[in-house]
Amino acid sequence: MPLASAVPVVLTASERHRLKKMAYGHKTPHQARQRATIVLLAARGRPNARIAVQTRLHVDTVRTWRGRFAAGGLPALADRKRSGRPVSFTALQVAEVKALACQLPAETGAPLSRWSCPELAREVVARSIVGSISTSTVRRWLKQDALKPWQHHSWVFITDSGFRIKAARVLDLYARTWDGVPLSEDEYVISADEKTSIQARCRCHPTLAPGQARAMRVNHEYDRGGALAYLAAYDVHRAHVLAAANPGPVSGPS
Template sequence: MPIRAAVTVVLTAAERHRLKKMAYGHKTPHQTRQRATIVLLATRGRANAKIAADTRLHVDSVRTWRGRFAHGGIPALTDRRRSGRPARFTPVQVTEAKALACQLPAESGLPLSRWSCPALAVELTARGITDGISASTVRRWLRQDALKPWQYRSWIFIRDPAFRAKARRILDLYARTWRGVPLSADEYVISSDEKTSVQARCRCHPTLAPGQEAQQREPRDADDR
């Protein structure tokens, strides 16, 4: 079986200087230091097996980072962005769960005085808001907004019949989506209700002159200095 030749790595002076700082820097993350060391050893013409033995890494790891640097330079030594597991619940479902927690159980015809996370999970499934949800997930959602319906005193809450449609439009914008189409890099979402107060305000009271005690203290303070 033929042995695949190692990729040739050539560095510029700037790249070599930066890689040395990455490989020997005290504050450099361990993985970044290993990858920079692989590239520096590769520039000396060493084989991947030799580099793997010197760095105590697997030869496949050495081959991967050596090849990625040869094709992409120093930026290729960083981890690629991972999509991760897709969200199981939509922002609208999360918001509806929080809205339900702000209602009294009696309004839903339940013989409960206060909500608990298990009771909310059962009610969300019964209403068809979610297919199935655990009490721990509900507890995590409520913790985001410091909601504790089991400790409530009173609520001022209005349930809008068009809540779902209105909330979906706002939540999609927070997720950088408009009418099902993701926003591009040059498009921005600005929420005016989250801006701080910037309007000019006039003084409610006129500026007062300093009192007699303050006027008498100033000369004494000057003499002390």
């Protein structure tokens, strides 16, 4: 059977410029550099077998990326989206594990002063929050969280028997459902909070910037500008913050 001829590749000036930056850029990922090199060599009319030898890649790999570029241009050189492995744990289960991490082990009867990831994984299974979970999964969840309240203990972390019900309602809202009914397009989910008595202070002398082997220097004298109350509402689905600051009474210098 006759061999299929290589797909011809023709580049515009803009495409050639971008491909050269990809192929020779020091910060370009290795795979992107290889793909750009394949296309540049293909644009010179070289056959797939010769390109495979030059790039030390399999000829099927060269044929694939040459064909993708010919069909879709530069965007086709990116990895295609993959469905990935199905989610093993629900958002509610993740929240319950983090809530348990915020509790003292003594509250559960465990003879520990603080939780370790292996002990936390065993406790989660013992409470039937999940059927099974690895220590590395617990460690990854706690590490990825932006706020880590389990690293200290405070009066805020009170055991609530209704936590599961309350958490489920909040997580449903984040998933745009309420009582099992999807929210409509004109319905919003807002997370609002207020920070009161923020002292508005103005330093009487300028702050000296830090330098080599010298810490930043801040003078202790300041003028009181009163107090502010900061109110903010976060649109959780549109990543938009609505905020306002209301001034309080103004007092004299200190």
